[in-house]
Amino acid sequence: MKRREFLQATAAATAGTTLLSGFPIGAYGYSAELAALTNAATATDKVLVIVQLQGGNDGLNMIIPLDQYSALMAARSNIALPQSQVLPLTTATGIHPAMATAQQLYQNGKLGVVQSVGYPNPNFSHFRATDIWTSGSDSGVTWTTGWGGRYLDGEFAGYPTGYPSAQNPDPLAISIGSVVSNCVQGPSVNMGMAIASTSSFYQLLSGGVATAPNTPAGHELTFIRQVVSQTQVYTATIQAAAGRARNLSPLYPAAGQNALADQLKIVAQLVAGGLSTRIYVCQFGGFDTHTLQVPATGSTTTGAHATLLGKVADGINAFQDDLRLLGVQDRVIGMTFSEFGRRIRSNSGLGTDHGAAAPLLVFGSKANPLVHGPNPTLPANAGVNDNVPMQFDFRSIYTSILKDWFQVTPTTLTALFGQSFPYVPVIKPNALATSAATAVADFGVYPNPSVGGPATLAFTSEGGVVQVVVFDGLGREVRRPVPGRTLGAGPQKVPLDLSGLAPGAYHCTVREGSRSSSQLVVVE
Numbered sequence: 292m293k294r295r296e297f298l299q300a301t302a303a304a305t306a307g308t309t310l311l312s313g314f315p316i317g318a319y320g321y322s323a324e325l326a327a328l329t330n331a332a333t334a335t336d337k338v339l340v341i342v343q344l345q346g347g348n349d350g351l352n353m354i355i356p357l358d359q360y361s362a363l364m365a366a367r368s369n370i371a372l373p374q375s376q377v378l379p380l381t382t383a384t385g386i387h388p389a390m391a392t393a394q395q396l397y398q399n400g401k402l403g404v405v406q407s408v409g410y411p412n413p414n415f416s417h418f419r420a421t422d423i424w425t426s427g428s429d430s431g432v433t434w435t436t437g438w439g440g441r442y443l444d445g446e447f448a449g450y451p452t453g454y455p456s457a458q459n460p461d462p463l464a465i466s467i468g469s470v471v472s473n474c475v476q477g478p479s480v481n482m483g484m485a486i487a488s489t490s491s492f493y494q495l496l497s498g499g500v501a502t503a504p505n506t507p508a509g510h511e512l513t514f515i516r517q518v519v520s521q522t523q524v525y526t527a528t529i530q531a532a533a534g535r536a537r538n539l540s541p542l543y544p545a546a547g548q549n550a551l552a553d554q555l556k557i558v559a560q561l562v563a564g565g566l567s568t569r570i571y572v573c574q575f576g577g578f579d580t581h582t583l584q585v586p587a588t589g590s591t592t593t594g595a596h597a598t599l600l601g602k603v604a605d606g607i608n609a610f611q612d613d614l615r616l617l618g619v620q621d622r623v624i625g626m627t628f629s630e631f632g633r634r635i636r637s638n639s640g641l642g643t644d645h646g647a648a649a650p651l652l653v654f655g656s657k658a659n660p661l662v663h664g665p666n667p668t669l670p671a672n673a674g675v676n677d678n679v680p681m682q683f684d685f686r687s688i689y690t691s692i693l694k695d696w697f698q699v700t701p702t703t704l705t706a707l708f709g710q711s712f713p714y715v716p717v718i719k720p721n722a723l724a725t726s727a728a729t730a731v732a733d734f735g736v737y738p739n740p741s742v743g744g745p746a747t748l749a750f751t752s753e754g755g756v757v758q759v760v761v762f763d764g765l766g767r768e769v770r771r772p773v774p775g776r777t778l779g780a781g782p783q784k785v786p787l788d789l790s791g792l793a794p795g796a797y798h799c800t801v802r803e804g805s806r807s808s809s810q811l812v813v814v815e
Contacts, residue, residue: 333446337696337723338562340571340610340625341439341474342551344603346578347417348629350649350679352596354404355385356666366673367637370585376592380404384662388592389601392608393652401611402654403717406664407682409648413631417579420630425473427686427708437476438689439464439570441707442699444477446569451480455524461532461567462525467492467554468574475570483570484525489546489553496533532564535796535813540613544605551575552606559610563617565796565811569697575603578629582640603627607654615656618798618809624655624696624718626688635673647678651688657696657722663715687712695722731801731808736787740813746787748772748799754780755804761787761812762798769797789814 352370355377356363364371377385378394384404386394396402412430414420423430427438436444443463444450450463464475464483475483486492538560543552554573561568577599585594607625614620632649648667653659667679686708693699693707695718705711732751739746748759757778761770772787787799792814800809 333698335569335697336567336622338569338571338623339439339692339696340555340558340573340623341472342603342607342625342627343472343474343572343574344578344599344627344629345421345574345576346580346629347420347631347633347645348578348649349580349584349596349633349643350407351633351635351667352584352643353387353390353600354380354406354650354662355387356383356669357385358383358666359669362669362671362673365671366635366669366677367643369639369641370591370637370643372591381662384666387597387600389597390604393604396604396608396611396654397660400660401656401658402607402652403658403660404662405651405653405683405688405715405717406662407648407667407679408628408651408685408688409632409679409681410684410686411681413647413678413681415631415645417630422473424628424630424685425476427689429709435476436478437472437474437482438686438707439475439572440473440477440482442693442697443475443482443569445703445707447482450477450482455528460525460528462529463568464570464572465558465561465568466572466574467557468572472572472574474572483572486557489550489557492557496530529561529566532561532566535565535811536560536563536617538613539616540609542605542609542612544609549602549606551602552609555606555610556613559613559617559619562614562623563619565813575599575606580633580642581638581644582642584637584642587641603652607652611654611656620656624653624657624692626654626692626717627652628685632679634675635669635677635679636675638675644675648681649679651685653688653692653717657719659716659719661716663717683715684712687715688717691715691717698723731803731806733782734801734808734810736799736810736812739810740815741789742815743790743792743794746789746812748785748787748801750783750785750801750808752778752780752783752803753806754778757783758802759785759787760800760802761789762800773801787812 355372357377360374376388378388378391379385380394380397393402410423410430414423414430425437426434428434447459447463462484465486466472466483467486471481471483471485475481538556543556546553551573558571580596584596585591611620614623628651629649631645631647633643633646637643664682670677690704690708690712691714693704734750736746736748755777756775757773758775759773760768762768769792770788772785794814797812797814798809799812800807
């Protein structure tokens, strides 16, 4: 590879972002003007968070078929949960007791479960199965692109040539992990960037690099890390976005105690800070539980798998609480996946072996809080090779999310995946239409960013009583340019005094009757 090609590829896969010339991609519905500004095929402020549970999650120990407990106990008596300890989701379906916070999310309308997700002719190799799930291919076909990467490539033509730019300053996707996820691999380059670890993210914000040994080799390593840092073309914009928001939820575990929560905490901060990145991929491993899935002695409600499930539930719960407090929860939908499930029958090592279909979770304020599909049917006497059969093709979930969340047309979906797949309503009906129908027309603030002087708020009034309020990052009112007065119907321009405000991110909200819109305003 030539040096220029190497630098292009590295830059495209290693960085962060800010606002579109100070104007956030925060449309409350489709905006042709915003689409033109960003050069994107579809304007959206929506975010998809993909959580990869690496190793093959035992779905039958996460989502439990209460209506088939005798068959479950016959197949895995050495690891099965006591039925009395299972937390109910419905009368027929329960969830592992370590996932109490996930049960609460389900009850509060922020979590859905999709039963028995897989694909025809499953592959039981970690590497090949991961390729299938991340590419969206059939099991007998090898694709070198990722499903999210193909979507982004269609939205942002020509990437990475000309990126970042004034129109597109932000990374299109971010993977938190040692490598950029294949989910966002495009036709020529990866469409995303990687943050190698949560610690490297905070080093990025501080401008430092990881400490290397005080040896000749260590000095060389330090130099290499500095060079890589200098090629991270999105560094300044990530730093700016992170500086405009801080996490507000008290539910996050202490740093280092829950790797998934640590990653989701970064996602929440960047989303609230105005980053227009559409896709985030988080990676959480340890699910290859061939042995000691439960302890050799003691309760089957504890052990390695219970700990993993608890961290998944608690991490997602803290993330949702943070998004709510930051005022961006309606912009984010998330989903989990694992490269495969486990066999119905447990093994003699108190574990489970590679299997086929398994449930996945869809989370967020706009997630459809249902158990999609009936429980898998278990044989009365499962053999060592018996698997949970597929009920939903995983590509049905992908295409349904792309359709409902990112407004991708059926024709485009067929082109992205090579065929059409049945629709699954994993997102609440009219999740996007509600906000679009109640938005104030032609709403915007300029200049943005502002250096603390006068700005102008523009919108179109319907001739009702209008109120304009500016809030800081903690939700405290700091300005009320229009306390509530009747304006004439038509275009309006209202002076917005930002003088005296500390540098940072603020939210300017305009309300007229039942309509309301809000925009992130940056004071420098």
